[in-house]
Amino acid sequence: MLAFIAQRIGKAVVVLLAIVVLNFFLIRMAPGDPAQVMAGEAGASDKIFVAQLREKFGLDKPLPVQLYTYVKGIVTFDLGFSFRQQAPVAKLIAERCTGLTILTNSALTCLEMSHGQNTIIGIGGEYDSVTLSFVGSQAEEMAKSYFVDQAFLTTKGLLPADGTYESAFANFRLKQIIAEQAVETVLLVDHTKFGHRALSKVLDISQIHQIVTDEGTPRSHLTALRRNGVNVHVARPSKLESPQHAPHAN
Numbered sequence: 001m002l003a004f005i006a007q008r009i010g011k012a013v014v015v016l017l018a019i020v021v022l023n024f025f026l027i028r029m030a031p032g033d034p035a036q037v038m039a040g041e042a043g044a045s046d047k048i049f050v051a052q053l054r055e056k057f058g059l060d061k062p063l064p065v066q067l068y069t070y071v072k073g074i075v076t077f078d079l080g081f082s083f084r085q086q087a088p089v090a091k092l093i094a095e096r097c098t099g100l101t102i103l104t105n106s107a108l109t110c111l112e113m114s115h116g117q118n119t120i121i122g123i124g125g126e127y128d129s130v131t132l133s134f135v136g137s138q139a140e141e142m143a144k145s146y147f148v149d150q151a152f153l154t155t156k157g158l159l160p161a162d163g164t165y166e167s168a169f170a171n172f173r174l175k176q177i178i179a180e181q182a183v184e185t186v187l188l189v190d191h192t193k194f195g196h197r198a199l200s201k202v203l204d205i206s207q208i209h210q211i212v213t214d215e216g217t218p219r220s221h222l223t224a225l226r227r228n229g230v231n232v233h234v235a236r237p238s239k240l241e242s243p244q245h246a247p248h249a250n
Contacts, residue, residue: 008127012107015129021067029086103146105134105174121146128170143177151182153203155156158189160224163205165198172202184209191216205230 054060058069098117104110105123113120125139153175155164164187166172179185187208194217210231213222217234225232 012127012129012132015132019132043126043237051180103143105143106138107132107134126170128168131171133171135174140174140177141182143174147180148178148182149184151178151185153179153185153187154188155193155202156198158187158193159195159197159205160221161205161228163201163207165196166200166202167198169200172200175202179203179207186210186212186213190214191218194218194221211223 038177058066061069088166100113101119101121102109102113103121104113105125107122107127110120110122123139123142125132125134125142126136127133128135153164156167157165159165164175166175185203185208187203187210189211191214194213205225205228208230210233211225212233212235214235222232222234
């Protein structure tokens with residue numbers, strides 16, 4: 001039994017590490033220089049300022065060194081530095097999310113939210129290596145025993161006049177239970193999910209109280225949601241600090 005548990009934990013660690021490495025290279029493969037992007041959002045194109053950004057975020061180092069630093073930061077829960085807020089990311093999360101009781105079936109959520117002074121309750125069950133979460137009948141039964149103020153859910157597809165859809169059978173029943181047990185359901189969905197229908201319908205649009213999406217969502221979809229009584233929030237990137245006020249190296 002212990003050997004089986006150790007084997008499953010070992011596989012989970014390998015999967016998590018592979019996702020971290022893949023995420024690193026996907027970010028690096030994105031078009032454009034990250035330092036120039038940040039400088040552009042700050043309204044500056046000064047070469048000295050861009051060089052300072054590269055040095056500050058380690059972008060001037062060889063790629064293997066950047067990968068090592070990135071993986072080390074994830075493993076040690078050092079989530080990096082927020083250029084927009086001029087503060088460590090872990091500190092920002094801890095400052096904004098404290099004193100909460102968080103119920104989740106996500107292994108990653110448990111890790112991310114453990115930095116704050118919060119109570120984390122993990123929903124157990126069968127581990128799904130694709131979603132890095134716990135699902136199945138045990139997870140569903142455990143979810144039924146809790147009542148939450150707010151449920152934050154994601155979705156595979158969303159039809160503004162109908163509701164949410166999922167492809168994975170193991171996930172959608174758990175989402176239904178959590179939504180039923182919640183006072184308020186908040187859906188986190190980007191614009192690419194709108195207008196898409198998947199294998200099974202999960203939530204009716206009447207069960208969703210708030211939706212957080214991005215600027216790419218068509219206005220017609222936002223209007224349809226609001227007509228159905230959904231409170232819609234469009235997340236917009238904040239302005240970066242201008243180079244006149246940004247810290248400069250001596």
